[in-house]
Amino acid sequence: MSSNEVSMPTSDHGESMDAIYRTQRHIYDLTRKYYLLGRDRLIADLAPPPGGLVLEMGCGTARNLILAARRYPHARFLGFDISEAMLENARESVRRAGLSERISLTKGDATAFSPRRLFGIAGVDRVFCSYTLSMIPDWEQAISAGADALVSGGRMHVVDFGSQRGLPEWFSRGLHAWLDRFQVSPRAELEVVTRQVAHQRGLLVEHRNLYRGYAQYAVIGG
Template sequence: MPTANHADSMDAIYRTQRHIYDLTRKYYLLGRDRLIDDLAPPPGGLVLEMGCGTARNLIVAARRYPHAQFLGFDISEAMLENARASIMRAGLSDRIQVTKGDATAFTPRRLFGIGRVDRVFCSYTLSMIPGWEQAIEAGAAALAPGGRMHIVDFGRQQGLPEWFARGLHAWLDRFQVSPRRDMEAVVRQVAHERGLLVEHRNLYRGYAQYAVVRG
């Protein structure tokens, strides 16, 4: 899907959903806070979220790591309106910067005028991005030496009842969300090409999957 069409599609879905997004998603976007706890950026480090949505994760992370600076981008301007308002209410405008961007074709320099970042993370984002493989490549390319990329998203639900997986997929289809069954393989391939290491694990009986790419 062309970038402009995807942006329009996301705006159409979340123009109203954005107002209840954080309240409803906390019940099934499992593993987000675990990812944030693992970030541990260095003092003065730069942390970038791909697909920041309402900035919920950025705000939680900025409070968790007051010594770091945070950047985020999203393809949906509707979501970014909420993000900017939430950041201002949280009193974190001096430490969190967000802008519009496409995860499949971004660089930190193009979006924020900086070279590379110490941490990149994406939380339940790849399952919404056409061309998500390119997003993984772009995220890895944005890492400074010694940096890490953290990814959490829907898993294969292999340890859960079949009826549950069917119901979950039917619900996610309503929001153009497609769990990436081969995410681990793609992450490992990208890491191999860049000489990076990968840790991958399944969470909650396969409900979610969590990958960390590091130098």
């Protein structure tokens, strides 16, 4: 374990994710680029301030962190995931990208974390979740934890599967059947929950549907 990582206890959910992605992780980025739509749009919107801290909840293979770190060379990036199997790939990807000095990784639970406990900092300027909430049973709590990790003026960005209401019914049925294989459940109430979380903290919120409802994108804060 390198000096920029902190060990966290395992959990039932972590073990479940390890079981699913122990083999999938090797082809994850190659296959997911075709249907995890909106990720690059989220990265383009982050725009952290100079010297800012950006945290990804559920960083997976670190694909998003690496792209973001290259796009924003003036910022520092943090990531955690509940799956140790995915973190193994993430660490190696970050090392190969030559970004170990700017990207710190650790194991953590999105529903029960704090930047101070994981990384020894008070808060971050940007938090983002990319197709993560649909894999977290207590996803509402994850949104609350992410919003609480923001410093004043910070923003939380979320992209995930949408309702698919604007798409053919056969497509929606097929997509849901595929996602069920990986314990992925689109969060139909994402807009409602993000508005509740933002209202409770006196923050702004924006929600929009992307690609005829295939995906949804929310921003809290600012």
